[in-house]
Every structure is written in structure tokens, then in C-alpha cells.
Amino acid sequence: MTIDEANGADGERSPSVVYDLDADCTPDDVEEGVPYLGTVNGVVDYGVFVDLSESVSGLVHESNLRGEYDVGDEFVVELDQVRDNGDIAFEEVDIDEYDVEPVDHDYDLGDVDSLTEILGETVHIEGQVVQIKQTGGPTLFHVRDETGVVPCAIFEEAGVRARPGVDVDDYVRVTGEPERREDAVQIEADSLTVLDGEDAAAVEDRLDAAIEERAAPRDVEPLVEWPAFEKLRGDLESVARLLRRTVLEGRPIRIRHHADGDGMCASVPVELALERFIDEVHEDPDAKRHLFKRLPSKAPFYEMEDATRDLNFALEDRERHGQKLPLLLMLDNGSTEEDTPAYETLRHYDIPIVVVDHHHPDPEAVDPLLTEHVNPYLHDEDYRITTGMMCVELARMIYPDMTDELRHVPAVAGISDRSEAEAMEEYVDLAREEGYDEQSLKDVGEALDYAAHWLRYNSGRHLINDVLDVGADGDEERHRELVDTLAEKSRRDIEEQLDAAMPHVEHDRLDNGAHLYRVDVENDAHRFTYPAPGNTTGAVHDRKVEETGDPVITIGYGPDFAVLRSDGVRLDIPTMVTELDEEIVGGGVSGGGHLVVGSIKYVQGRREEVLDSLIEKMAEADIDEELGSTSSPI
Amino acid sequence: MTIDEANGADGERSPSVVYDLDADCTPDDVEEGVPYLGTVNGVVDYGVFVDLSESVSGLVHESNLRGEYDVGDEFVVELDQVRDNGDIAFEEVDIDEYDVEPVDHDYDLGDVDSLTEILGETVHIEGQVVQIKQTGGPTLFHVRDETGVVPCAIFEEAGVRARPGVDVDDYVRVTGEPERREDAVQIEADSLTVLDGEDAAAVEDRLDAAIEERAAPRDVEPLVEWPAFEKLRGDLESVARLLRRTVLEGRPIRIRHHADGDGMCASVPVELALERFIDEVHEDPDAKRHLFKRLPSKAPFYEMEDATRDLNFALEDRERHGQKLPLLLMLDNGSTEEDTPAYETLRHYDIPIVVVDHHHPDPEAVDPLLTEHVNPYLHDEDYRITTGMMCVELARMIYPDMTDELRHVPAVAGISDRSEAEAMEEYVDLAREEGYDEQSLKDVGEALDYAAHWLRYNSGRHLINDVLDVGADGDEERHRELVDTLAEKSRRDIEEQLDAAMPHVEHDRLDNGAHLYRVDVENDAHRFTYPAPGNTTGAVHDRKVEETGDPVITIGYGPDFAVLRSDGVRLDIPTMVTELDEEIVGGGVSGGGHLVVGSIKYVQGRREEVLDSLIEKMAEADIDEELGSTSSPI
């Protein structure tokens, strides 16, 4: 502690205290009128010389001496005067009983974010080690204080880990000179001390308080007033706080998201908000590449293949770069039981998992494995609040300055997922103010779908940003033209697919009055192209709903899977799946969905049986003209 | 302008001109006997001191003064003398009426390509910014002059973009010291001035003239005299000029090419020519890796999947490295309507597209989207001029010194594509002089096919170079042995495939007398191995032509596609496809090709109908014994 700290908040000093300077104290640490413990290091004719620290020594002239002392004796002195040449003179203080209070050097602590202003000067940094990287030369300790993160180089022997006793998460004091290296500022450290006890606690408190303050989500008004959304706002604020804290702590973030329009509308704004916040926090301009990655999921859930790959990359990065393991953020994805094998594998590592999704959740299965879980169903709302709508607000809580870029996004998300949320009208109005009519919003959604298809499992960052016009270079004209081109190609390909498929569609009338349409998407449509079976089925269904009117069910089936869509019929798909699995021995039926959209898998050799039985169940389902698959995402 | 420039070409100076030195002029800019405008900055007993620029000042002794002046007054002086200690003395000039002509500092402009000779000295560079890269330390402005490109570092604050007003494509003057950094020379810039008006125009003109001159394709005689080829020569020269200019301007080039023998024979020579030219132009030895990439196409056209991936990489490189977007060069590929969705997507970005192809083109569809389009059909020639033949000449126009490595390549290209061009004999003779007999040329072609199959969609640069013996390390023996090994494996695998498939081949005699052979390449041949369905069909066809003699048609069909080959029957495949698509509702028939080679796709469930109908049309096709699929590429 420094004297100021020792003095307490009121500035009053207890008269019975004498201060004992730490060895590294300098003349700057010595204050007038304050008693210090001195040690005699020399006796001369005209007095004695005392040491207060390694660099603080001075004469006590005989006229100022009260006793006689030999080398090694200790007595109490106060500052007498500092001569022009820097020599210091002390006088003895008459004090008998006192408590000794140690005084640390009053480190003039530097801030990591202002090191470039003092290149080459000595600076002291106190903070926490967040990464330790061994190079072929020095060892680099990345130290975080409340203002940022800086690498501190210590050289023991080429390629040999310096200070093996220092670990990630230790609190340390570093003394050294900031230097400009090839690509960033780093401290050439003269010393690195692991703090413990009170010192560590003080730094920890300071950093925690600073992080806590900086992590606080920004208080932004939702783009649209909406009671249903209000229920979710607190949850989203918690996620925003957690994500901001994650960035501040230097932990990487990996997003996995549904590879469709709503998934893009959810993940792209959050990606940009996090990247901008990372840029703000970290000195290294490449930090956002090291600390952030967005990837679409291969399946509508978090497959083991994706999870093992993600895990292995994370472990690799930890070994190679000394990075922390990431936080996993699942968007428009991740609420269901199918995600649990992946979660259970990651659970054995320090990888927090956060889900923001609007698909029908299975909280019993997933919640024990999650750090945060935001889903409208958990608040008696439903899929109409799309993930894109939630994530635009989440992005704004993380980095509010991007609001202007995002006003049209909830409308795109809603239209992509055919949301009939009460707020849709207002969202569409907002988008209209940005120059989007309803057709152009639809076009953006179709262009996203089309681009996502061809990008396969790449994030396609720049192209998607241009299509969605978020974080792009602001070339409005390119955005419009690009969307036109892609949306038009999308419609043309869907048209070609329908030309091939529609003549093969079989029609039946079920007992409950519903029209049933069946199409073999493997045999009677183009394979391995756009649109894929799910979208093909959707296009057939939409066309038939238009032609026939409700109630309509469409089944698009392949050798071992089927996609289901309904308008006006209440299909309880989870229950149907459970029943089919029980009834059809060796059918291997699984799948999911909800009232009007779903998909099932089965064993190829039982296809006829499964489909026949499925249709029997559909014929018994309730008609509910209100229900439309147009209001529901897959 | 400098005084020499101001003096004009004749060296005569107008008597009524007085020169006004720019602030950064130095004593070196001052010439004897030339009148300059001076500004009084001090008055002393024995005269006045005048400033001509920031660093040019001197005394006008009273004996040389004609008037009386106060501080701030301007009058005209000439150099009187330069003393040994560097002091300058001026004398007043008697001149009443004059025009003032500004004089810029006569920058001793350095050349980018000779910076290593003046490391540490101050140098001035004038050129154009071609790339701006922000590092964690300085901002790097890559500046191009007529001799090369050099990074100029400016440090504002760590990781903060210096000089945000400077953009790519600006013309600038840089003053600084060339230093050797880890991996290259860079200028530590003291100043970077954006030029405008005349200055910018002068640099632009200079660079343009230099580029224009350097971009000029080399005037090389074709390897073989050939009237048909002469028609294409001008087009190829335009492409060579454009590609050389692209390299000089620092724009990356990406080649996409057909993944077969002719495609390799086309792309490998161009790849090497461009890489060598890049090496010649750019200081950075890694430039060719940053500025060039060759990739085989997944399909016989430019798929949306490839295009979105290429686009995204390009946008990523622009963001990360400040690189320009690339020029796309399509080789042995790219002339057809199927390429247009990809082209239309790229069109919205600054990505020029150039095609050199010999497949039947659809100029109406593609030309509006292309910068250059070379195709023999556009000059009433045909596929017999293979892309490999054209590109060997193109490579020589770009970098003529590689001619000796390329003499055998057109023959390999021709034999791979079964070209019966009139020049084939001469090409084969050329190859014979290099030690290739006809069998060994065939072997190289087969080895290329075999290697390309296993490389999937990797360029396989080094292996392919060794197989084609272009740009390889000149180990002739390895080349021969490697070709022998691969060609033998290829033949063995084809033999095994035929052993499986031939017994299943069905035979019919059509009404027009043609033999029709049909083979189910999915059901009656090995799948997912070499040879793939196209090559399997070709091998069956060749075997049957040998056995039966013309006219022969072979159909190799899978569940939703068929490959067609003909010898002696004139198949108008595009017309057949159009008719089939119209006649067979829900058939989803598409495809292409020309007289003797083609492929079609259809919906699996309509296979029988499509094939039956196709065969009916074949039975009505004209017999033309001249025609052979042996003379036509896919």
C-alpha cells in the first residue's frame, strides 16, 4: 500500500505510526513531515548516513541527531531538505512507541491502453495473466488490466519457458519498457512479480470492478415496443453482459447458427457487435480474428461432427497460442434434445454454452448443460419472436452504435421465418423507412437462403454482409443489385425444380377433409442442387395452398426421410414420431417439429409402412384454419 | 515542376520570369544566374537576410542591395556565392516586371527496385497507393512506381490507421528511409503527400506510360504456323496485355479451369508465366502466393458454389491485406450460359472476367459479362484448336523465356482432347524433337487425367508440373517414370472398370443403321472410383467403335444423368435437350454438348421415358461417317 492508502480516506495519520519504505521505493515516495524508519549505513564526523530504501539515502547532520548510532542501527527520521543536487538530508524524530507500517513503492501504474504514449520509458502494470505464449525467443505473458491486454516479454533462454511458476489467471506486477514490435506494442519486462494475498486481492477487485462496469450491457430501448418481447429482455441483457465480460476477459467466442435467413439475421449483427467491441478492448488489430469465429451448423442441431471439430480447434488454439477455451454461442439453434450429445462432450472442458433460439425447446434436457438459455417458449411466447429479432436487440446491447445499420434486419428475419408476430407490422414500417418495401425484404431473405446454400458451411462473411447490408461498406447500390441477382436466381431455380416436381405430386383427400400432397423429392426432383428437399417441399406446399386453399398437408419424402408441412391441420409431430417408432418395429423412426412443420427419419426398407401409418395419423388430426405453416420456421 | 522543366526543352529561359522556391527546396535547388523571389527575415547593419525557402536563406550584403527593405518585404535576388562553410550570399537583381513561376523541390526520385542500394538514406518516391494495410504498429501504404511496389510505413499510434485521408489508388509522394525489415525492404516514411492536379496527373501519366510499355505482350512467333490460329492471335495478345497489366497494377489473378488434360495443358503454362512475371515485378518473394491462385473447377462450368467461395476469399483478402479484388481467368471453361449465374454475382464487384475456351460458346449470354472472350468458334473455327494450344501461345506472350519448356505441351493438349486440328502433325513433330513419341504423349494425357481425378479439387501444382514436365525441376527421368507409373495405373483401373461393365452393355441397331450401346454406369460399373462415369462411357464407346466400326452411339446412364458419345452420327444435342424438356412433362431435362459428345440431366423418376425418347431422336439423326467423338472434347 502507498502512504496515501495507509492514511485512509480521511487523510489523517495515526501519530504512533512510522513508515518503513520497501527496498524499491524512490525519493518520490518520501513525503515531508512523515516519520520513516532509517538504517545507518555510515558514520562520519558530522553525522550519520541512513538508508530508507535501496535508492533513498541521506545524511542526518549531527545537529539533527538525538542519539548516537552505529552502522546497522535503526531510528526514526523525517525529511529535512532535498538539495539542488538531489542529495537528501534527514532529521531524527523524537518518537518512542510506534507501529511500523510498510510502504510499497508508489508505482505510477501505467494503463495498457496508453502505452504507445510512453514507448521506451519504464512503466509498471498490474493485472492478470490471460495467455502465456512461448516463442522461439522470449516467453510472452499477456497481461490484462482494466484498460486492455498487453504482451510482456521475458527472455530466459531462446525457446525456453521463462518463469514456469507463473500461470494463466495469476495476478502480477510487471515492470518494463513498452516497445513497438513488428505488429504491436509489447512490454520488454524487467521484472514480473506474482502478487498474492492482499496485493492480489486488490488487483482482482480492481479488475473485477472495472470488468463488471465495462461488461454492463448498454441500456437501449428496443427498436419496437412490444409486451411479448419485454419478457425476454432481461434474459438478453444477461447474455449481453456475459458476452461483453467474455471479451473483456480475453476468452474467444464461437458462434454456431442455423444456416437460414433468420439464423443469418441473428448471427450477423451479433458478430459485428462483438467484433467492434473486441476492437475497442484489444490492442492487437488481429484480435477479432483470434477471438471470434462464426460458423453455420451443418444440421438444424449441433452435430457431434461439428462439436468434435470445434473442440479440437479450441484445444489446438490453447496449446499453440495459450488461448483460453471459447464460449459457445448457439443462435437460432441449440434448444433441443438432439443438441445434448455435443453439449455433454463439451461439458468436460471449460467451455460455457449460451443458447438464443426460438425453436421448441427441451429445457429439461438442455438447461443443465447451459450457462444461459433464451427462448420465447420459456416465457409462454413462441417462434413468432424470431431469433433475428432477439439478436438485433442483443447486438445493440453489446454495441449500441450500430443501431442505424440494423433497423431493417428484424423485418427480414420475420419475413424469412414467416413470422406473424404482432410487432411485424412495426418492423416492416421501420424497414420501409430504410427504403425496403415488402418485396425487397422478401428478396433479401431469398438471397440469404440462396447464398447460404452455395456457401455450404462457410460463413461467407463478406458476401452475407453485403446481402444483408450490415457491416458492409455502405455501397447501397451494390447491395440492392446483388440482392436482385441472387433473389432472381433463387426464384428461377425454384421454378425449375417445381417444373420437374409438380407433375409428379400425388393428391389425396383425407378423412378430416385435408388435402394431402405427396412428392418424392429424391426421385421426382433434381438432387444435390438448390432448392434442397426441405425448400422444395415448402415450395410445393405453398403452391398447393394457393391452388387449393386450406386445409393442406404436404409430405416431401426421400428414401429415408420426409419433410412435413401443414396449413390448417394441427399436427402433433413429436407425438406422431413417438407412436410411429413404437408401432413400426425396425422402422428406426425419429424426428421432430411442432404443429405445422417437421421432419422425420426412418429406415429405407420401412418407408411405405412409415408413410402409410403417418398419413393415417394425419387423417385423424384436428382441422384448425388459423394455423399456417406460413407462420412457422423449421 | 523543377527549373529544368520550367525552362522547357530548349533550355532558354524567358527573361521576365522570377522563380519562387517551394518551402521544401534545398540549396541544391538553387542555380546560378537565376532570379528568385526572396523574403526579408532580418535586417542588419551590413545588409538584409532573405529566405528563399525553409532551408535556403542568405545575406544580401548592402553592397549588393538596390533598395531598402524591412522584414517581410519581397524582392528578387540571384545567387552571389556559396561560402566554404555553406553560407549563401545573394545579390539583388534589377528587374521590374516579371511573372512568378513556382519551383518545386527537385526531388531526387528513387526507384522502388533499387532501394536496397540506399538503405538508411533519405529517398523520395512518387507513385500510386495500391494497398493499405493496418498492422498493430504502423500503417503500411504499398506504393507502386514504374519499377515496382514498396511498403511505406507510417506510425501514428499503435494499431491506429495513419493518414485516414489517403486511399488506395491515390497518387502520392513519399519521403523516408528504406530499411530492411524481417522479410523485405520497406520505407520508414517521414512524409506522405497526396498529389493532386498537375502533379498527380504527371505521375499518373508516367506510371501509365510505363505500365503501358511494360504491359505490352511480347511479340513471339507461334510455335507452329497455322492460318486458323492466326485469327485468334490478336485476341490472345489482348489477353496477354491485360494479364501483364494486372500484374503490374498489383491486382491478384485467380484461374479456374477444366480439370482434364487440356485444361491442365492450358492453365499450367499460364500459371508459370504469370508467376515468373510476378517475381520479376514484385519485391516480395511471396508475392506470387498472394497474387496468384489456380484451381480446377468442380463442374464443367463455373458453379455458384465455386463462385461464392472465390468471391468470399477475395473479399476476405481485401479486408485482411488491403488487396484489390482479383481478375478471374477461366480456362477451357466459361463460354456457356451455365456460367452466367456465377458471372452475374461477381459482376457486382470489381472483378474483371476473362475467358479462353474452346467449348461451344454462347456469346450472347456471356459476352456482356466478360472483359475478354477468346474462343475459336467466335472466328468460325472450332474445338480442334484446343485451349492448351491457345494458352501455350498466351503464356509465351506473357513470358517468352519459357518457350523451351512448352514445346511438347500443345501435342499433349491435342491428344488429350482428341483434336484433329491440321496443326496436330506439326505439334506432334515438335514434341518428338523433345523426345516424345505418340504413345508417350498419350501417357502424359492419361497420367494428367488420373492425377487430376485423385487430386479432386486441389491444384496439385507440383505433382502436375512433374507430370506435364513444365516448371518442374528438370528431372527428366522422374518425369518419365512418374508418367509411366500413373498412366499404367490409369489403364489398369480402366481395364478393371471395363471388365465389370462390358458384359452388361446392351446393344441395339437403330433405324438409321447406327449401333446403339447402353451401359448403366451406376448399377453395372464401380462407383466413386477412377474412371468416373464420363470416362467409363468413353472407354466403353472407344472399345465398341473398335469392335463394330462406325456408326456407333454410346449412352452411359445413371439414375438422373446420361453421358452421350457418337462416332459417325450427327447428334444435335442442344436441340434434343430442348425437345425432351418440352415433351416430357416433369422430366426436368437439361444439358448440353454438340454433335458427338454431350451430357444430359433429368429427374430420376422419368429416366425410362427420357432415355426412350432420346433414343427415338437418335434413330432419326443423320449418319456422317466423317464425324468422330474422337475429335471432340467434353
Added chain:
Amino acid sequence: MTIDEANGADGERSPSVVYDLDADCTPDDVEEGVPYLGTVNGVVDYGVFVDLSESVSGLVHESNLRGEYDVGDEFVVELDQVRDNGDIAFEEVDIDEYDVEPVDHDYDLGDVDSLTEILGETVHIEGQVVQIKQTGGPTLFHVRDETGVVPCAIFEEAGVRARPGVDVDDYVRVTGEPERREDAVQIEADSLTVLDGEDAAAVEDRLDAAIEERAAPRDVEPLVEWPAFEKLRGDLESVARLLRRTVLEGRPIRIRHHADGDGMCASVPVELALERFIDEVHEDPDAKRHLFKRLPSKAPFYEMEDATRDLNFALEDRERHGQKLPLLLMLDNGSTEEDTPAYETLRHYDIPIVVVDHHHPDPEAVDPLLTEHVNPYLHDEDYRITTGMMCVELARMIYPDMTDELRHVPAVAGISDRSEAEAMEEYVDLAREEGYDEQSLKDVGEALDYAAHWLRYNSGRHLINDVLDVGADGDEERHRELVDTLAEKSRRDIEEQLDAAMPHVEHDRLDNGAHLYRVDVENDAHRFTYPAPGNTTGAVHDRKVEETGDPVITIGYGPDFAVLRSDGVRLDIPTMVTELDEEIVGGGVSGGGHLVVGSIKYVQGRREEVLDSLIEKMAEADIDEELGSTSSPI
């Protein structure tokens, strides 16, 4: 040679020898009492000045002169005295007949591994060039001496290859100063001399001897005494020596291995042993990433696709980094004829191939292409000695300090491959001492299989290390829990697969009394998931063996392949395959295996015929209740 060397081991000098200093000798090379040849370079009143080398000159005072000499004359001198100011005086020696022995400068040779102690001082290194890398600045010659490898930088012109006459493998002497660069120590070389003749031979001998000594495998006792294994020990020692030598010579190593439990148990220990040895040998902490790579094979043999990719990467690395081509180490894989096309392709390059495998080998086909081939069958042993068992010993020979981490691995390998080796009991005991009971060993094997499936063709280094608990961070609890999670998921997925498949299994009784079970793994089981067809067939078989008891044969068939398993029936699968291929025209039958396990491929259209004919042959096979597929790996 230096004088000490010239003096021989006994320190006695022949009296008739006069030494002739090399031009670069310094005063330090001059010894008292030793006769040197001097050349007169000046005559003065009081004597003559003689040169002994470029930097060794001195006066021979007239009082010490025996004859009269002119400039250019040679005579013999000895050291008289060295004055305080460094001046040297000589005296003439009276000697008439003598042999002249040249003396090289006594280079104070530095060791590469102790350069960090003498940063900035001049050092001499003698060694062999192992890599030459051109940067944009200097050329880096990586020089290996007996202690390590160091880059030596020579700057000619930016980006221009310095000393083009110097090649990889040359023996050189380098003089320069070690400096700390960004990431490692490098020598800024003042000179680099290619040694030849005796000098080169001396360095070569020295390095060879050092390498030979360092390459020697460590003499470790096998974990388990086992006569069968003793036969293989010498072979494994040869491989260990070769691998250690490969590391010492700076040649990269690439492992390709079977992607199953035994393959992991084989490759992971060898990977770790090599990485640790590389760390020990090379200064660069990234060396192990540049010099080592492990990849699972896509197929149970070395496919052309993998081989062409590996080859192309290797050639790319050679070009970009000047690296040597790698040694290829095939583990649990590589002994069969199917591997030969790949080997024959690699044979044309400098890529030694080493195989350690326990599958039935075809030494006639592969041995001519291999540098080393270890396989129990070559010593009349069989698959019961699993590759994992062999490779644990191999790893210990390479780097014995890891023994404690490996004790449980042979048991996992044996149980994964259902080995009934006599040593199994002892291996299981060893594992028990480490805390594994039989169930937990099985769990590790299942977890490896499950993880390998989802990792596809990634090495999954860190995850696999954690599952196998080798080279992991020693978090025992995570290891156990991770294994539990993965093994449980594996069992659940197998259970689901069996639920789907078992009801479809067809049963027959063959004439030889064997039960035959057939399952269509494409039509009656889930596709594209875990377990894949091979494992599905195995699970069905195991279940049926349990239900029915021996003898049991199970066939799991897809459209163009079948997997075979037997318990208690002696199937000679290679013979069956040969017969089927001959008998069924157009069947395209191929495949392999041995007595109780195998797989075959055929053309889809001949499936019924092939399977019927196969079953007929099975019905004639001998019953042998001893035999179990439980004792045999695929």
C-alpha cells in the same frame, strides 16, 4: 587441422616439421617453441619483418637473424616475444630439412545448442546445410551440427538468393554473430564457406558419428515379457533408429494410420515420442509442427487420393520452406497390395516409406517399395500382436521417459482389436495397476471409435489424447468422464441402430451347420451415421453369436459392398474373392480379409448373384469352433 590435431594424440611433435599458417590465422594460433614458415615483407636497418598470415606479422631483429633475406624470401621462425602493445617479435630457427605442415586457423567452434549464451559474439559453426529458405530480405541457410540446427542469414540483395552455389547437404563453415530474432536465435553470417575434400569429410564423419550415436534407440525392456514379441524387437529397433535419425537430419515425418482403436493406440504414442524428441533436438519451438503430422487414412489402405495430397503438400513445403521431403510412416495399415499404387507414385520422390502393421501382409508386393516393414506375419506370428502393442514399445525406444503414460495402452489396443494374444492377460494387469478394469478399457476403445467417427479425417489430436490419456494434461477426472460420455453415446447409437436393423435380419442354416445372418445395411439401417456399415455388421454378428452360439456367419451388405464376419467357420476370403471374380462375369468382385473377417466389393447390378454364390461357398467352408471373429481386427 589445428596444431593440436597435427601433433597427434600423444602431444609429441616431429622435429622435422615446420608449420605454415593459413591466411586467416590469428596471433592466437601461434604457439611458443613451434617453428613456422615466415615470408619477408620488409627489410629495415635493424632486421626484417615477416608475415606468418594476414594478421600475424612481426620483426626478426638482426640479433636473431642467421641469414640475409629480401622481401619475398621465406625462412623458419619461432616466437620470440609478444610485447605489451601486441607487437610480435620472432627469431630465426636453424633448421635445414623439414616438411611443411599447413595449419588452419584454430576455429573456436561453437555448438548450435549453446548460441544463446554468446549472443553478439563472433562464432564459427561447422555443419551441414539442411534447408535453404529465401526471404524477402536475406537467404537463410539452416545449418546442422551435432548439437542442433540454426538458421544462418546472408544478405546479398533483398529477396535475392545469396550464394547460389551452396546447396542443401553441403558441408560448410559459417562465421558470424548469433542474434536473437523475433522468434529464435539466428546467426548473422559474415562468411559461409563450402568445405570440400578432407575438411568436408571430417565434418561429415563428425556429424555422422554424432548422429549415429544419438540415433541409437534406447534400450528398453518390453512392458511385458513375451517370446512372440521378441521376434519383432529387432525390427522395431531398426525403425526407432531410423525415426530418430530422421528427426536428427531435419527430415519431416508424416504418419498415416488406420482410423480405429488399435490405429490410435499405435499412432498416438509414436506421435508423442517423436514430438518430444523433436523438441529436444530443434531450437525452434514450432519445429514439431513443421516436422510432424499425423493423419488417419480415409480407407483401410493408403488411397491414391491421400497419397497425391500428401505428396503435393510435401512438394509445396519443399518449395516454400526449403524442407526435405518427408518420411512416411504407415501404422496399422500399409502391408497390402492395395497400398502399392500409392507407394509406386511416391517412389519417384525421395520419400522413404516405413510400415508397422499387423494385417495380413503381401510382402512380395510391398517390400520392394519399403524401407522397413514390421509385421508379425513376417515372423510366423499373427494379428494378435496388435499394432498398438508394437508401437508402444516403438515409442519407448524413441523416447523412454514416457513409459509411465503408456502402461494402459497395449491393453486398450488389444481389447479394441479383440486380440487373444497370450500377453493380453499381463497387459490387462498392467492397465489394472493404472486403475483400469476390463470394462473401462473397453470404454476407452469404444470412445476412441466414436470420436474417430465424428472427427472424420482429422487427427483430433487433443481430444484423442484426452480419450486415450496419453500426452494429455493429466486431468484424470476429465479423462474418465469424457470416456464415460463418449462410450455411453456410442452404445446408445449402436443400440438404436440395432433396434432398426435386427428385425430385418434374415436367417438361414447352411449345409455345414453354420447359422447365416444377412442384413441390408443400406436399406434396413440408418445411413451416414454412427455406427457405419462395418460396425453395424459387427454389432449384429456379436448379438447373434450371443443368441445362437457358434458357428455363425454374418453378412452386412449394401448396394455394392458386403462386410463379412464369422465365428466358428473358417472362411478363406481371399480365395473366395478370386473365385467369385472369375465365376461372375461383369461382377467386378474384389476385396480381402482373412479367416473370419473381410469385406468385398462388387458391381451393384450383380449383387444377388455375388451374394448367392458367396453363400454357397460359405456353406462348404470348414467348421472350426476355435475360431472367432472376436479374435480378429479389420
